Ligand SMILES: Cc1cc2nc3c(=O)[nH]c(=O)nc-3n(C[C@H](O)[C@H](O)[C@H](O)COP(=O)(O)OP(=O)(O)OC[C@H]3O[C@@H](n4cnc5c(N)ncnc54)[C@H](O)[C@@H]3O)c2cc1C
Ligand SMILES: Cc1cc2nc3c(=O)[nH]c(=O)nc-3n(C[C@H](O)[C@H](O)[C@H](O)COP(=O)(O)O)c2cc1C
């Protein structure tokens with residue numbers, strides 16, 4: 362039996378539901394030394410800003426139980442070099458690219474979107490709104506419905522009408538469904554759930570924070586239940602919106618649970634550091650999991666964790682056999 | 683069908699479930715010999731590998747980096763690599779407890795190795811603690827080019843000086859240094875470096891060890907006008923260039939320091955490239 366792995370994210374058709382996660386695969390060149398990256402559904406590139414950025418001082422990372430904290434600070438080459446070097450390379454390599462953008466003012470997001478209008482190989486934008494808003498005392502855009510919506514509105518206005526826009530949400534909010542509604546109303550075509558969870562590691566010897574930036578973003582299996590919860594809540598509230606699920610995916614089985622929670626596609630982030638081959642492996646394992654359950658189309662397992670789906674569904678029943 | 687990858691081939695990073703063929707204690711360290719044919723065949727001195735640590739489902743999710751200490755490449759299937767493990771936290775302790783026939787997931791070869799001189803010149807190789815590990819693979823390659831090799835091996839205490847016996851074969855001469863005086867000269871490797879440079883008319887210095895030691899060696903090398911390469915150690919999450927955790931300030935041709943990834947641009951740098959004071 363051949364399993365259909367193609368997914369349709371609100372008009373964006375990808376041959377495979379397994380993607381990379383922003384900031385965990387750079388712009389593809391390094392990963393291409395490990396496995397053939399054209400087998401990915403798409404590359405989601407590291408969030409790019411207008412100007413070149415040095416990022417934060419080291420230490421920038423701390424391993425924590427089943428996870429890690431990072432405070433990279435969006436080090437990057439700036440949009441011009443990103444387009445001319447990275448996007449050109451990805452386009453030549455033939456990998457569909459979802460370009461992630463980040464800014465500290467609403468107008469920066471708009472400007473980034475304009476620059477990317479005619480860039481090669483970009484099939485969608487992912488808008489990283491987990492950045493401090495310099496126009497509002499550095500409050501993170503993603504944490505408040507209005508600023509989050511303003512960014513998405515600006516991107517939507519500046520983007521070609523047929524270029525899908527994914528808003529990437531932060532789990533560090535009281536009600537993620539409220540933010541999801543706000544960005545979808547503002548014009549987001551899809552959602553990426555979730556970004557890292559703010560955390561802190563303290564060196565037990567020195568009793569000082571391990572990271573130079575004091576706090577950092579927690580990622581990896583440690584946050585998987587939070588990611589699943591966010592996806593499940595948002596899916597229940599927004600039955601039709603395409604969702605890219607991300608947060609602690611390590612295996613085909615993990616990917617399957619994300620789909621069941623309501624994701625239409627899955628990104629592998631931190632696990633690339635543990636197993637550089639992980640995106641390729643997760644996609645193979647997912648196909649095997651589906652086959653073993655007698656499911657011929659990956660889209661059939663989406664939303665199965667929601668109560669309205671009867672337990673007699675093929676995918677669930679064959680589990681018990 | 684997969685299209686062949688643009689950059690697989692000679693740049694390929696291999697990831698192998700390597701069998702532990704042998705283990706041995708060397709002072710405070712454990713040396714593991716791993717069956718890793720493809721890595722052995724491609725490795726250059728100064729490059730490193732990363733190893734998964736812990737059992738399946740471990741909470742230790744990140745790979746640990748180790749210099750390639752030695753390589754045997756048979757040309758056939760039997761190539762091996764040696765790594766020197768200093769038990770430190772949970773991950774290195776787990777690795778140091780591996781036994782023969784155990785499997786360790788190894789990825790490599792990673793990073794840029796040492797540049798070796800074209801002429802058969804005299805070289806001083808300086809190692810601090812387990813930083814001495816990569817110098818032995820380097821010494822093999824230098825010796826094959828007819829270079830004269832002086833090793834300076836240091837450590838806080840005698841058991842932390844790595845490669846005491848091996849250096850007899852690997853180097854033409856060796857100076858041992860300990861901070862507590864339990865072995866060799868009392869003091870630091872920098873206390874004996876200038877003397878070695880002068881005595882052997884050294885044209886190249888290679889160093890690996892703690893960052894403070896490398897900074898001090900660089901200063902002496904610049905004063906002595908001897909070319910010096912250092913292998914640095916920065917905390918790494920991925921080891922192959924995708925995460926940006928391992929950066930350090932490196933001066934470009936314009937002398938302006940920029941944060942550069944140690945895992946792909948290094949770990950070996952010319953000493954004058956590193957902006958030590960930033
Ligand atoms: C290029 C390179 C070559 C190295 N070669 C050797 C070698 O030959 N022999 C050897 O014993 N050690 C070597 N190290 C250091 C070794 O990688 C660390 O000691 C080890 O990662 C610590 O893991 P742990 O679980 O024992 O400690 P923990 O403190 O529990 O580690 C927690 C996390 O921090 C990272 N980390 C902590 N300390 C270091 C460090 N000093 N360098 C890099 N990452 C660190 C770990 O990778 C891990 O992700 C090398 C490091 C680098 C970067
Ligand atoms: C080192 C690192 C860098 C990251 N950089 C970005 C980034 O630039 N933009 C972004 O939207 N998310 C970034 N993320 C978040 C990931 O894309 C992902 O949302 C998160 O890590 C959860 O997934 P994971 O557990 O699979 O890593 C980064 C994560 C890590 C670990």
Ligand code: FES
Nearest residue numbers: 921923925926945
């Ligand atoms: S360790 Fe990830 S980029 Fe160097």
